[in-house]
Amino acid sequence: MSRTSAALEPPADAVRPVRHPDAPAPGELLGAHYEHCFGCGGGQPHGLRLEARAGEGVTLTAEFTVRPAHQGAPGLAHGGVLATALDETLGSLNWLLRKIAVTGRLETDFVRPVPVDTVLHLTAEVTAVAGRKIWSTATGRIGGPEGPVAVRADALFIEVKVEHFIDNGRPEEIRAAMNDPDQSRRARAFEVNP
Numbered sequence: 321m322s323r324t325s326a327a328l329e330p331p332a333d334a335v336r337p338v339r340h341p342d343a344p345a346p347g348e349l350l351g352a353h354y355e356h357c358f359g360c361g362g363g364q365p366h367g368l369r370l371e372a373r374a375g376e377g378v379t380l381t382a383e384f385t386v387r388p389a390h391q392g393a394p395g396l397a398h399g400g401v402l403a404t405a406l407d408e409t410l411g412s413l414n415w416l417l418r419k420i421a422v423t424g425r426l427e428t429d430f431v432r433p434v435p436v437d438t439v440l441h442l443t444a445e446v447t448a449v450a451g452r453k454i455w456s457t458a459t460g461r462i463g464g465p466e467g468p469v470a471v472r473a474d475a476l477f478i479e480v481k482v483e484h485f486i487d488n489g490r491p492e493e494i495r496a497a498m499n500d501p502d503q504s505r506r507a508r509a510f511e512v513n514p
C-alpha cells in the first residue's frame with residue numbers, strides 16, 4: 321500500500337498536465353536525452369539503458385532489463401538502481417510537456433524483489449502541474465506488462481532553465497554536450513517549452 325507524504329499531494333490550484341503539440345507520437349521511442357546518462361544513455365557500460373516510449377496524453381511506458389552489474393543482494397536488483405529506473409522514467413515524462421525539469425522529491429515503494437535478468441515494465445504519468453512544479457507517478461511490473469507490481473514511486477519535479485546545467489555541470493561535459501552532433505538528442509536536451 322502506498323504511503324505517499326503530504327509533500328507529494330498537489331495543491332487545490334494545480335491543473336491537469338497538457339501534452340505539448342510537438343511531443344513524440346504515442347508509440348514513439350523517446351531516445352536518450354544524454355549519451356552518458358546513467359539511466360538512459362548508451363555510453364555507460366553499466367547504465368540502465370532504459371528505453372521509454374511515449375503513450376497517450378502525458379503518459380509513457382519504459383523497459384529496463386536488470387543485469388548482473390545492478391545487483392544489491394546476490395541475484396537481486398539493488399534498490400537504488402530500481403529507484404534510478406523510476407526516476408529516469410518519471411524524468412522522461414517531462415519531455416512530453418517539453419519542459420526541462422529535475423527531481424525535487426522521489427518516494428519509492430519496493431513491493432517485490434526483482435531478480436537479475438528480469439525485465440522491469442514501467443508505466444508513468446504526470447498527474448498535476450502548478451507553476452514550475454510537476455507531480456508524477458510510476459509503477460514497475462515484472463513477468464510482463466500486466467504482471468505483479470514490484471516497485472512504484474511518486475515524484476515532484478521542478479522545472480529549471482538550461483542554465484541549471486550550464487552553471488552547475490562540470491565544464492568539459494557541458495562543452496561536449498553542446499557540441500553533440502546528434503540533433504535529436506540535442507533537441508531533447510536543449511529545447512525549452514517553445
Ligand SMILES: CCCCCCCC/C=C\CCCCCCCC(=O)SCCNC(=O)CCNC(=O)[C@H](O)C(C)(C)COP(=O)(O)OP(=O)(O)OC[C@H]1O[C@@H](n2cnc3c(N)ncnc32)[C@H](O)[C@@H]1OP(=O)(O)O
Nearest residue numbers: 327353407408411422423424425478485486494497498509
Ligand atoms: C549547455 C548544456 C545543457 C545541458 C542541458 C541538459 C538538459 C537535460 C534535460 C533533462 C535533464 C533531466 C535529467 C533526468 C535525470 C533524471 C532526473 C534526475 O535525477 S534530476 C537530478 C536530481 N535532482 C537534482 O539534482 C535537483 C537538485 N535540486 C535543485 O537543483 C533545486 O533544489 C531545485 C532546482 C529542485 C529547486 O530549487 P529552486 O531554487 O529553483 O526553487 P525553489 O524555490 O527551492 O523550489 C521551487 C518550488 O519547489 C518546491 N520544492 C523544491 N524542492 C522540493 C522538495 N524536495 N520537496 C517538496 N517541494 C520542493 C519549493 O518548496 C518551491 O515551492 P513554492 O514555489 O514555494 O510553492
